[in-house]
Amino acid sequence: MQTDDGQVVEPYSVSAGLDYPGIGPQHAWLHKIHRAEYVSITDDEALQAGLLCCQLEGIIPAIETAHALAQLEKMKFKPDDNVVICISGRGDKDLDTYIKYFGY
């Protein structure tokens, strides 16, 4: 994320792991060749999905991961689709954020 002059722009994310202005070469390439699709998720959507995962699965996901979980309800699946989600991290580190957000 940069200005026309090549100065790095300040990024934002509720999760530390995504709060970064750069992208790795693999994702940049996959996006360029249209091999992968990249979508965006809001803070609210991510945190809500994170809570849902706790309630339904008993797994507290990292908020970074919860962004991916939030995408699930936006997609239409067929009964015989194989859906794979990478639970990239645990949410123990994010409890403060979850607690504050949900007012527990």
Add this chain to the structure above:
Amino acid sequence: MNRLNTLFYTKRNNLLSIYYTAGYPEIGTTLDIAEALEKAGVDFLEIGFPYSDPVADGPVIQHSSEKALENGMTLNLLFEQLKDLRKRVSIPIMLMGYFNPIVQYGVERFCKKAAEVGADGIIVPDLPIYEYETLYSGFFKDNNLSNIFMVTPQTSEERIRKIDELSNSFIYLLASSTITGANLQMSTNIEDYYKRIKAMHLKNPTIFGFGIKDSATFKNACQYANGAIVGTAFVKHLGTKGYLGNIPGFVRAIRPKVL
């Protein structure tokens, strides 16, 4: 052949170079500072263009970069300011900065513009040798611009030899393996590094930078190399009142008489 080659042909000892970030502390004083430094007897200059993430720099130069960006400094503006450079300044000039702004400007376009305003060399700490050699060296050569490579205490002998082959003006020796403005830890390890480089008898002149801040550090560096660069200490000076008028005093404090 450019002004840098001529300089090193005529003078081989106690060369003093000064670095400053264009646009700090004020947006419009780039040429005034350059002119004052030449008048004060400095041998060549490094005009820095600011970057949001100056990874090789300590807090002083980081701050100058931040302020320069706030003041509105860009490569476009800098080249605009440097249009009259050669009407006012005759010593060799290096443009120094990080690679991303150059990439966005266009490397070929940057080299053309740099040559147009009369710059002699470019110092880009984060431009690796491999990329320079395979992708960009043509643009430099076509525009008679010298690319300055950096050597640190960790650089292998093989790499130093390679740098010596690729260099055509001088080699920038980091006085220590740290960021700009750090205190030089004069340990035996550092002295060994200085001696080791000197004993290699490199073809190109060598100039020390990073941590050179006063007459003692300048004098010591000049024992092992052709000269040294003062950056942080001068940028600190620019943060003081009356910085322009006091430039001769600053230069004299580093190099008491023209040796």
